[in-house]
Amino acid sequence: MLFQIYGENAGYQLLGWLLVFVGLVVTNELARRSKKGGIFFFMLVPAALTVYFAAIYIGAARGAEWALTNQTYTNMNSWFHYAKLYAATAGCIGFMMLKYKWGVGKTEWFKVFPFAIVALNILIAVASDFESGIKGAQAMKEFGDRWWLSSENVWLYGGWWNWLNGIAGIVNILCMTGWWGIYSSKKQEDMLWPDMIWLYILAYDLWNFEYTYLNLPTHAWYCGLALLLAPTFASAFWNKGGWIQNRANTLAIWCMFAQVFPLFQDQGVFATLPVLYADGVMNPAVRPTAVDPTMQGVIAIIALAVNVLVLTVIIKRAITQKKNPYKNEIFTDTKDFQEAMARAQ
Template sequence: MGFLYEATSFTSWAIWLFVLFSLMAFNEFGRSTKWGGIILFVIVPIILTIFIWPTTAAPGNEYGTGTWFNWVKTYSALAGCVWFMVLRYSKSLAKKKWAITLPAVILAVNILEASIRDFQCFSYGAWNGAYVDNLWVMSGPWNIMNGIAGLLNIVTICGWAGVFISKDKTKDMIWPDMIWAWILAYDFWNFAYTYNCIADHSFYCGLALLLSCTIPSFFIKKGAWLQHRAHTLALWIMFVMTIPQFADRIAPVHTTHNSTAFFIVSLISLSANIALAAYQFNKIRKNKLNPLKDEIFADTKTYKQVVAENV
């Protein structure tokens, strides 16, 4: 970890694991029952919005939670969670094409917000590193590289017409065409985004947060990555807006502020997303598919397994 982060203690790793498993546990609580989701993503945010966030996320506060980006990210993540719940528990709505394709739009907007932030960090001209809105950033070519990777990640979102609600009691939102290749490309991009734009918080909001939705996607409820991602992202942002001093004062783990590390992380992100785009384009060309209508990975074992487990 010495290349990406400063030396981490046993206590730091223990806190990191606690964050990881807490996010996974609350995600399971939110998805397992309707009331679990309502409590976490409707009732709790309303209480926090009225009584807590006006103080802890006030504009200009020393932790940087009062920026437009944090507020937009918070409510866009919560809006996604609420919409997914409405979709999951409304049989009539789940049959409408526009309702089924809307999750792809929400996902694309979420990625676009972060890509714009990467380009914005480049525009700061903080070539040797600087504090902007109380967050340390270092501008460089990595911002452009990862911004482009994010745009490629949006372009490669596919198979949204095949989203359906599982037939089991949890009624999960299943997206079978969102296979491991896209998820990993997203993870590489999003980690690079957090490393570039929220550098000294990325130990948690990068590594822990991404694993908290990727692990359930592979080992707990396959095919429901977007639902896992929306839940864990909303949970993390609510936590940060409520206890903004966590990553800076309570359990800080700083990056090494090494320009080579920034470059390599974004290079991996860009390379992964270029490879994904090339892979998808080849399948589209080879199988003569329409990416706006067809599911690209319907012939893969992963796709077939997810469908079989949820219909």
């Protein structure tokens, strides 16, 4: 078992997961199907939130009680969350430029933007993984265990699994092929990356789930499982070739929600802990003593193994086809690729 879903709150935990999953699927559809939807979710809302965040930090600097006790300030103050929110939003805007052919979105060179922004997002997570690995090692020297308290008052258990998963993230970047094979769908609802087939999606989802499980353990039930499955679900059933756009959209929307309402997943009936906290408690004021990191290690090994396997497949195909897998598409003979291209302009 990965999460502690039992007892009187189990029904609420499952309901919370379903609400997040369905909410992300629906908002992604609203954002992708029209220019107005995309502009609202990825330009107007982030602009308003930027003003809101600035007001909170200005207020906190001045000692204002409302700001110092604001849940965004107390629960979501790490560099990672802000970096992820704005990097994901930048990706959404760039993808809109490509699918609607706005400005540089018409140019050939800008087609490499999806690779660049996805790689940046992955590297942000890799840096966070390595940070946790380092702090876990420091804690071992100082306290005899691997627990360290994040700036958001969450106990994390840093170890070799962080290093393994960080390496998996770097390998995952190398698994993105056909960088210039970017298209707009016939209805201009989607930016398509046909060479990003199910193999990459599987490798990415495993790596990213492990990232959340290690570094956002109190949120992983939602930002790990629900957030990753929402774009994968849409891509599998009706949005072939549009997975990376789905992923960016749902990630940005979730980051905005979680940044403003973190207590949804941090406290109350919807809060869900992983099995890492063996006694079922995560109290920032008390250093944990009971720990079960087994699944952290197992998933890290699986994530790295799958990413290496996918990269091996890519290398083999590149050699067989005598192609540079980054300049050229190498999965053109697959069903996923062909179904995506059938939707392209």
